[in-house]
Amino acid sequence: MPKKQLALVIDLNVCVGCHACVTSCKEWNTSGWAGPLSDVNPYGADPTGVFFNRVQTFECGTFPDTETIHFPKSCLHCEEPPCVPVCPTGASYKREADGIVLVDYDKCIGCKYCSWSCPYGAREFDPGQGVMKKCTLCVDRIYDMTLPEDRRKPACVLACPSSARIFGDINDPNSDTSKAIRDNGGFQLMPEWGTRPSNHYLPRRKTTMTVHRDELVRVDNPLKVEGELPRPAFTTPTIDGASSW
């Protein structure tokens, strides 16, 4: 059996673009033991800040025949992470145990080289601590035995009101994530670079029904009359015992 690889599966068919995952991610990760996700000038004219997760919006087609796609984007925890081998200090690493790509903030020198080697723009530099940061898959939550078992999930997954985010081991064929990928045409972003992202996305799916003309007409109507039915006889019994007329 292949190694465990925790990941998210994000259903683009379900995401409504509410940004609840963005805010809950920021809240959880800025409050943790690893230090805040610094904001610079947060209430000023030109604010910046560190986020691990963003929801972007794209539009396909030409007006009026368009389709809107809300697209949550965070670190994909690649199985071949190009950001890891380029790190000169070894601060950037992929965990053997569960495949999460992490940064050791005590080793990072803040050279930003790893961010150049990520095609997805998943890494963000924290000017407060002077280190590179990225999605940790809430590694400080998912193994926390003080939490009830159903709460041991990344903050973004718990926050999603439409259950567009599924968390699990994509190398376990029986996990929710594997089933979702298998059954709903799950795909990876930018497969051309060979990074083999662990996070998968489920495509937009349309539910349509074809109604044929003959289905609109009663086939058991021998008189082919769609209007008033023949009146019953005057003596026909009725429910209220009065007249059927």
Next chain:
Amino acid sequence: MRPAFSVLFLTTLIGAGQGLLIAMVTGQIFVTLGGGPEVSGGFFAGGGLLALILLGLGLVASMFHLANPQRGWRAASRWRTSWLSREVILIPLLCGLVLLYALAHLLSLREVSLVLGLLSLLVCLALFVCTGMIYACVRFIRQWASAWTVVNYLMMGLASGFTLAAGYAGLAGSALAGFLTAAALALTLAALAARLTQLWLNARGTARSCMKTAIGTHHTQIRQITQGFMGQSFNTQEFFTPGGAEAIRGLTLLFILAGFVAPLGLIVLGVPVVAFVIQFVGLMAERWVFFAAGEHVQNLYYQAKA
């Protein structure tokens, strides 16, 4: 990509330093093998020390690039996989070798100095490859990801180093001035040709990724409505160029003139020191353009605010 001045200074300074050292060593080999004119050890020692100063200044500049320079020593640990780590090891190694090379000349140990010189020549070439590969191995910037990046780091370092060496030889009244001036002319011309080739190739290249693969939607027309936030972020600051295409065009013209054409003329006119100063400014502009012209794949995700 946003050009970082610490890296611009680092790469141009150590490039010139390595070029100067290679000029000294090749000069010494020329004298030793070719039966050229007698040159004093002091000339080579002075050149070596000048190269050491340039390398040291480059190291200082590199420190400004690190957010946590106090942990900089850790950067030597991943030499098996990271070109950046290999560079971090080679720069101090080269500094040490150059110091020994200069000392050997001062103590008039000709044979020892030649061995040390050849060693530092090899380390210099390896360092050029490391510096170039740091950028050439970033697959996600197509303008960088080619062998031409390595060739250009090498050629521009050699050109500026030999120009400086020619100026130094002229000032010191060394008999090697003719040899170094001819080499500086040839290398500057070759560097110009190599850089123009890369400019031409980059203008013709096409991007490997597109919106289709970026969000995995098979649609011919995809546009971003919003990147998800109204302000700035690391992704919009580090990977985009201030000034845009106009600044790149203007500075490209500047670096071709100041980095190559003007120095060629000034060397011919017999003022190689002035040529070096102008060439150095031109090569700084070249490095700026090199960074600014790099279009990172991640920019596909950051196109619109709403």
